[in-house]
Amino acid sequence: MKYDNDNEIRALVGAVVSDLIKAGEPVHFHDITDALFRLSEETRDSRLKALCQEAIGFFIRKMH
Secondary structure, three states, X not given: OHHHHHHHHHHHHHHHHHHHHXXXXXXXXXXHHHHHHHHHHHOOOXXXXXXXXXXXXXXXXXXX
16 A cells, blocks of 8 residues: 555655646755645545645655
8 A cells, every 4th residue: 555655655756746847946955845735735535635635745854
């Protein structure tokens, strides 16, 4: 089950990065985590919210 979760997180991050690029936004760790945070706050989907939080945690660990 963890494998599927990892793939979902990769797909989510890929979609967020793609959206940033399309919008002409910078693509740095903090820009990605900001976009993930906004998405997690805006969604009513508990699974998507959890995936966003896991992805944010990954980037936070990489930044420190």
